[in-house]
Amino acid sequence: MHKIESRNVDFFYGxxxxxxxxxxxMKENTVTALIGPSGCGKSTxxxxxxxxxxxxxxxxxxxxxxxxxxxxxxxxxxxDDLRKNVGMVxxxxxxxxxxxxxxxxxxxxxxxxxxxxxxxxxxxxxIEQVALWDEVKDKLKKSAxxxxxxxxxxxxxxxALAIQPSVLLxxxxxxxxxxxxxxxxxxxxxxxxxxYTIVIVTHNMQQAARVSDNTAFFYMGKLIEYDKTKTIxxxxxxxxxxxxxxxxxx
Amino acid sequence: xxSKNNKLAxxxxxxxxxxxxxxxxxxxxxxxxxxxxxxxxVIKGISVISWEFITAMPSEGMTxxxxxxxxxxxLCLVFASMVFAFPVGVLAAIYMNEYVKDGWIKKIIxxxxxxxxxxxxxxxxxxxxSLFVNQLGFGDSILAGGLxxxxxxxxxxxxxxxxxxxxxxxxxxxxxLGLGASKWQTTSKVVLPIAFPNIITGLILSIGRVSGxxxxxxxxxxxxxxxxxxxxxxxQAMALPYHLYVIATSGTNIEKSRAMAYGxxxxxxxxxxxxxxxxxxxxxxxxxKVKMN
Numbered sequence: 001m002h003k004i005e006s007r008n009v010d011f012f013y014g015x016x017x018x019x020x021x022x023x024x025x026m027k028e029n030t031v032t033a034l035i036g037p038s039g040c041g042k043s044t045x046x047x048x049x050x051x052x053x054x055x056x057x058x059x060x061x062x063x064x065x066x067x068x069x070x071x072x073x074x075x076x077x078x079x080d081d082l083r084k085n086v087g088m089v090x091x092x093x094x095x096x097x098x099x100x101x102x103x104x105x106x107x108x109x110x111x112x113x114x115x116x117x118x119x120x121x122x123x124x125x126x127i128e129q130v131a132l133w134d135e136v137k138d139k140l141k142k143s144a145x146x147x148x149x150x151x152x153x154x155x156x157x158x159x160a161l162a163i164q165p166s167v168l169l170x171x172x173x174x175x176x177x178x179x180x181x182x183x184x185x186x187x188x189x190x191x192x193x194x195x196y197t198i199v200i201v202t203h204n205m206q207q208a209a210r211v212s213d214n215t216a217f218f219y220m221g222k223l224i225e226y227d228k229t230k231t232i233x234x235x236x237x238x239x240x241x242x243x244x245x246x247x248x249x250x
Numbered sequence: 251x252x253s254k255n256n257k258l259a260x261x262x263x264x265x266x267x268x269x270x271x272x273x274x275x276x277x278x279x280x281x282x283x284x285x286x287x288x289x290x291x292v293i294k295g296i297s298v299i300s301w302e303f304i305t306a307m308p309s310e311g312m313t314x315x316x317x318x319x320x321x322x323x324x325l326c327l328v329f330a331s332m333v334f335a336f337p338v339g340v341l342a343a344i345y346m347n348e349y350v351k352d353g354w355i356k357k358i359i360x361x362x363x364x365x366x367x368x369x370x371x372x373x374x375x376x377x378x379x380s381l382f383v384n385q386l387g388f389g390d391s392i393l394a395g396g397l398x399x400x401x402x403x404x405x406x407x408x409x410x411x412x413x414x415x416x417x418x419x420x421x422x423x424x425x426x427l428g429l430g431a432s433k434w435q436t437t438s439k440v441v442l443p444i445a446f447p448n449i450i451t452g453l454i455l456s457i458g459r460v461s462g463x464x465x466x467x468x469x470x471x472x473x474x475x476x477x478x479x480x481x482x483x484x485x486q487a488m489a490l491p492y493h494l495y496v497i498a499t500s501g502t503n504i505e506k507s508r509a510m511a512y513g514x515x516x517x518x519x520x521x522x523x524x525x526x527x528x529x530x531x532x533x534x535x536x537x538x539k540v541k542m543n
Binding site for chain 2: 050055057088107111160
C-alpha cells in the first residue's frame, strides 16, 4: 500500500513542459530523496504534492497524484485540508515575524483550534519533537528572529508538525545551514521517519545517501531512475544516474 | 606586460573617479537646491511667524492676523481625503497583489491606475465639482473637496501599498498556506502585519501630497475668506495652498501681505516636513513591533 502515488504526471509552466510522465510511489514512514541537477524538476514535483504550484499563474498539471488513495487534484479537493495533512519546510528558514510560541501556534489557530490548553500542549510537544525545547523554553515569548539559522529551521519544522500532518515535504532544508545545524536536521529526519512519510529535495548527494530509504533521480523533467538509496548509490542501473552521483555532470 | 597593466589600471581609476565625481556633484546639488528653497522661504516668512499667526483669524482684509482657519481647513481636508483613499486604496492593492491572477484584468486595472496618477490635478478639480458639488449636491464643502483629493491620491496609495505587499517574501505566504491557512488568513495575519510599516509610510507621504494640492480644491471646497471655522463636513473651508494663492495674487493688498504669503508657505512646508518625520518614526516603531510580535 502506497502513501503517495503519482501516475503519469505532466506539468507545464505556460508552454514549457517541466515534468514528463512522472510515475513515482512512496510507502508510508519512509524517506524519499529527490536528487538531480538544478532545473531538473525535483522541486516542481515536490510542490505538486501539496499543490503549492497552484499559487503560480499559468501552470497546468496532467495525470494524477494520490495521497492515502485519494486523488488530490480532483475538483472537490479541499486544498486547505490537503496542506494540513502535507506539511512543508522550505529552503531558507522562514519563521513568521512573531514570537517563537506564536510561530508554532499559528497553524493551530488558523485551523480553528482555540482551546489554550490544547495549543500549549501541541506547541510544547512540537518544539520537543525537533529537539529545540531546551534551547528556547525560556524565551518562548521572544521573537523567532533571535534564533540562529539552524534553530529557526528546526522551529519551522516544529511549526509544520504542530498541525499533525502525515507527510512532510522538505525543499533543500539544509542548503542555507552550517554543517552542525545540518547534521542536527538530518538526525531529526531519522527520528521523524517513524511517524511521518518524508520527501526531501536535496542537492547534497551525501545527504541523500545518509537520510533516505529511496532515491529518485530527476533529469530534464524526467524521472530517470528510482530505487533503494543503497542501490542508486552503489550500482545504479542507468548510466546517467551513475554519471550524476559520481560527479561527472550536474 | 606590466606597463600595459599599469596603464589599464590608471585608465580604470581615472574613469572611476570621473564617474564618482559627477554622481557626487549631482547629489550635493540636489541637497543644496532644497536648502536654497527652504532658506528662501524661511528668510522671507520667518518674520510673520508667531503664536498669533497660527492661532488667529485673518483680519484687515487678510493683511493682518493669522491663518488659523486655513490650517484647520487643510487638516480637515487631509483627514477627509485619507478616510476615503486609505481603505479603498489598501483594499484595491490587496486585491491586485494577493488575489487577481496575472492576465488582462490585472493589466487593465494597473494601466488605469497609472493613467489616473497622470491626470492633471485641475481635471480632478473639475470632475469633483461636476460630480460631488453639483451632481451629488454636496455643494462647496469639505466632503466634496476631501473626496476629490482622495481620488487624486488614490493611485499613490494603491501603488505604495502594492509595493509594500510585493516586498513581503513569497515564502511567508507559502509557509502560511502550507499550514492550511486560507488566503485571507494568510493576508491578514502574516502579509499585512509585515507590510504595515511601509503601508503607513506611503499613507503619510500621500498626506504631504494632499496638503499641498490647490487645483482640486479650487472649485470644490476652498473659500476666499471665511470669518469662522467649518462646523461640519458640508461647510466650506479655507485651505493653506489656496490661501497662499489668494494673498499672493488676488488679495486686498498684495504688497502688504507678501510676508504673510511666505509665512503661509513656511507653515505648509512644515506640515509636510512633520508628516514625513512622523512617517519615518512610525515605520521604525512598527518595524520593531512586527519583529517582536
